[in-house]
Amino acid sequence: MSWCCTYSLLPPSTRLQVTDLSCSWQLKNAHQMLPSLGKKPEKQKKNKMKQFYGFQTPSTIVAYYGLKTPPYKLDALEPYMSKRTLEMHWGAHHRAYVEGLNKQLANDDILYGYTMDELVKVTYNNGNPLPEFNNAAQVWNHDFFWESMQPGGGGMAELGVLQQIEKDFGSFTHFKEKFIESAFTLFGSGWVWLVLKREEKRLAIVKTSNAITPLVWDDIPIICLDMWEHAYYLDYKNDREKYVNAFMDHLVSWNSAMARMARAEAFVNLGEPKIPIA
Numbered sequence: 678m679s680w681c682c683t684y685s686l687l688p689p690s691t692r693l694q695v696t697d698l699s700c701s702w703q704l705k706n707a708h709q710m711l712p713s714l715g716k717k718p719e720k721q722k723k724n725k726m727k728q729f730y731g732f733q734t735p736s737t738i739v740a741y742y743g744l745k746t747p748p749y750k751l752d753a754l755e756p757y758m759s760k761r762t763l764e765m766h767w768g769a770h771h772r773a774y775v776e777g778l779n780k781q782l783a784n785d786d787i788l789y790g791y792t793m794d795e796l797v798k799v800t801y802n803n804g805n806p807l808p809e810f811n812n813a814a815q816v817w818n819h820d821f822f823w824e825s826m827q828p829g830g831g832g833m834a835e836l837g838v839l840q841q842i843e844k845d846f847g848s849f850t851h852f853k854e855k856f857i858e859s860a861f862t863l864f865g866s867g868w869v870w871l872v873l874k875r876e877e878k879r880l881a882i883v884k885t886s887n888a889i890t891p892l893v894w895d896d897i898p899i900i901c902l903d904m905w906e907h908a909y910y911l912d913y914k915n916d917r918e919k920y921v922n923a924f925m926d927h928l929v930s931w932n933s934a935m936a937r938m939a940r941a942e943a944f945v946n947l948g949e950p951k952i953p954i955a
């Protein structure tokens with residue numbers, strides 16, 4: 678879960694946002710806070726800056742998003758997803774999305790101070806994505822994907838998630854068949870999701886292409902599966918069927934799904950009297 682802190686003592690354009698423990702800090706637009714230095718000699722400028730900053734060197738502030746670590750060791754999903762795949766998928770691909778996003782944001786004065794969820798929605802721009810959208814969405818999708826799996830996962834859903842699946846898909850077997858079929862029939866790179874439809878108050882399986890995430894349609898994701906080739910090629914080559922079955926049988930985290938469902942129910946109220954309305 679991302680976290681952030683905002684320093685309201687600074688003007689809005691210089692607010693800081695830190696969304697992960699691994700983030701770095703810089704001070705952006707700090708020069709705008711400086712007294713006007715005009716064309717004063719260099720020595721006077723340095724003295725003025727010293728009065729303003731004290732003994733600290735001025736720097737630049739930008740929003741930084743960190744690379745979150747999966748909630749298990751990189752070899753914990755073996756033999757169904759290898760350490761080698763995690764090192765490449767998380768350590769190289771996911772990292773590249775984070776670094777690409779930070780690079781884009783460093784040159785942006787408007788996309789500033791958002792949580793990652795907000796940034797994804799804002800940069801989707803009602804279906805006309807801004808250049809930052811792909812990186813932002815891929816960072817969010819991958820964070821969600823790592824937490825959609827667990828060592829010793831897979832098998833049958835339990836408790837509330839199982840009840841809801843049975844209610845909306847008829848049976849767990851039917852849900853599983855539909856999820857696997859959606860993964861097989863996804864053309865090109867993309868994602869398969871189990872989501873809670875906010876308006877209809879029911880679960881659904883949706884496919885998205887490239888970096889698109891159901892967040893942008895206001896669906897509430899419960900589980901996702903990465904169907905980009907980089908997710909499975911090292912372990913399964915082009916055998917997508919084997920990869921998807923391994924995910925369903927040995928990797929998917931129904932514990933995460935239960936926690937996400939509980940949170941989602943609090944927002945949409947599925948009709949259970951015991952569920953509070955947010």
Ligand SMILES: [Fe+2]
Binds near residue numbers: 770819
């Ligand atoms: Fe991926």
